[in-house]
Amino acid sequence: QQQVKQSPQSLIVQKGGISIINCAYENTAFDYFPWYQQFPGKGPALLIAIRPDVSEKKEGRFTISFNKSAKQFSLHIMDSQPGDSATYFCAARRGPNTDKLIFGTGTRLQVFP
Amino acid sequence: NAGVTQTPKFQVLKTGQSMTLQCAQDMNHEYMSWYRQDPGMGLRLIHYSVGAGITDQGEVPNGYNVSRSTTEDFPLRLLSAAPSQTSVYFCASTTGRTSYNSPLHFGNGTRLTVT
Numbered sequence: 550q551q552q553v554k555q556s557p558q559s560l561i562v563q564k565g566g567i568s569i570i571n572c573a574y575e576n577t578a579f580d581y582f583p584w585y586q587q588f589p590g591k592g593p594a595l596l597i598a599i600r601p602d603v604s605e606k607k608e609g610r611f612t613i614s615f616n617k618s619a620k621q622f623s624l625h626i627m628d629s630q631p632g633d634s635a636t637y638f639c640a641a642r643r644g645p646n647t648d649k650l651i652f653g654t655g656t657r658l659q660v661f662p
Numbered sequence: 663n664a665g666v667t668q669t670p671k672f673q674v675l676k677t678g679q680s681m682t683l684q685c686a687q688d689m690n691h692e693y694m695s696w697y698r699q700d701p702g703m704g705l706r707l708i709h710y711s712v713g714a715g716i717t718d719q720g721e722v723p724n725g726y727n728v729s730r731s732t733t734e735d736f737p738l739r740l741l742s743a744a745p746s747q748t749s750v751y752f753c754a755s756t757t758g759r760t761s762y763n764s765p766l767h768f769g770n771g772t773r774l775t776v777t
Binding site for chain 1: 702752769
């Protein structure tokens with residue numbers, strides 16, 4: 550119940566295409582769902598995050614879609630660019646009284662020109 | 663503003679050796695944590711601290727010790743390194759107010775190889 554399952558493990562997209570990464574969870578106590586972006590040789594950095602009382606959040610070309618009943622959430626990258634090539638991690642927080650995050654296994658995105 | 667600083671960047675150890683991975687943050691964050699990153703396994707929490715003098719175990723604490731004597735520093739100790747501890751280690755911090763606006767800030771990692 551503490552896991553966050555992420556797919557696919559790797560993704561290859563043409564420049565201008567849409568990249569979609571999916572995550573699923575089981576623990577209904579999770580209350581905060583961030584996505585982190587990691588470039589080679591660097592630590593992960595927060596990209597975008599959503600609360601479970603919101604079904605969608607958009608920031609520029611990045612959108613989180615959240616389906617509370619299905620316990621699934623996904624990251625959509627519109628008009629994907631070569632500079633988006635990175636590893637993406639979904640995560641979930643274990644409730645309102647903790648800062649601990651459970652991370653998915655990561656998706657390596659490659660965007661080709 | 664340096665953020666979260668980890669040293670060293672790279673380290674090679676022999677089985678049985680000990681070492682300390684250093685982590686320092688200059689953002690006055692209360693919450694600090696250590697993760698390890700392994701291929702296909704994502705980021706797994708080793709230990710964390712909600713403030714000076716307070717530490718607790720995460721998902722994979724075996725073989726690692728931590729202490730938090732100051733707000734700024736959170737070192738991770740390997741007492742007797744094993745090949746299974748070959749990994750990339752990340753330190754992270756946040757304000758500790760469990761706010762939606764307080765993301766985890768990560769360092770750039772320490773790549774550890776145990777032979």
